Amino acid sequence: MSSKAQLAQAQASLEDRPGRVADAGPIFDRMQKQHAASVIKRAGLRFGQGNYKAVQSDLNVKQRMMEFAQAQVQVAQRNEDDMTVRAPFDGVITVKVAQKGEFVPPCPRAAASRHWYRTIVDMDSLESGSGRERELHQPRARRPAPATVRLNAYPD
Numbered sequence: 001m002s003s004k005a006q007l008a009q010a011q012a013s014l015e016d017r018p019g020r021v022a023d024a025g026p027i028f029d030r031m032q033k034q035h036a037a038s039v040i041k042r043a044g045l046r047f048g049q050g051n052y053k054a055v056q057s058d059l060n061v062k063q064r065m066m067e068f069a070q071a072q073v074q075v076a077q078r079n080e081d082d083m084t085v086r087a088p089f090d091g092v093i094t095v096k097v098a099q100k101g102e103f104v105p106p107c108p109r110a111a112a113s114r115h116w117y118r119t120i121v122d123m124d125s126l127e128s129g130s131g132r133e134r135e136l137h138q139p140r141a142r143r144p145a146p147a148t149v150r151l152n153a154y155p156d
Contacts, residue, residue, distance in 0.1 A: 011066060014059075021059050024052045
């Protein structure tokens with residue numbers, strides 16, 4: 001995931017910045033004292049001040065880059081979560097209508113005008129019915145009556 005790589009890069013570029021700010025602060029303070037004592041000229045003080053502000057600004061930029069990279073990781077994770085199809089039970093996908101790259105609505109109501117995009121079967125709770133045969137043989141059937149059901153797809 002490129003967003004995680006960008007986050008790692010932002011973290012790496014931010015690592016030494018607080019140390020640079022911590023170093024630049026005393027240097028600028030010393031330059032101010034030297035200027036007050038007329039040891040350095042105003043141009044030297046301005047140079048030190050510019051350097052100190054640049055280091056602080058660089059730290060702020062790197063912190064914002066880090067925040068942006070963290071937000072990008074969250075967006076990428078949310079996108080991945082939104083693209084994952086989940087079922088409320090374990091099962092086997094028996095029919096898959098949607099093809100790679102095709103738009104899939106997030107809820108069944110949105111898909112009402114279109115085919116269901118997948119069929120999942122809970123193999124632990126299969127039930128059998130006999131349809132038309134049930135009507136023909138109903139007088140002979142007694143409840144509860146044992147029955148054996150064999151499917152061509154799952155003979156065992």
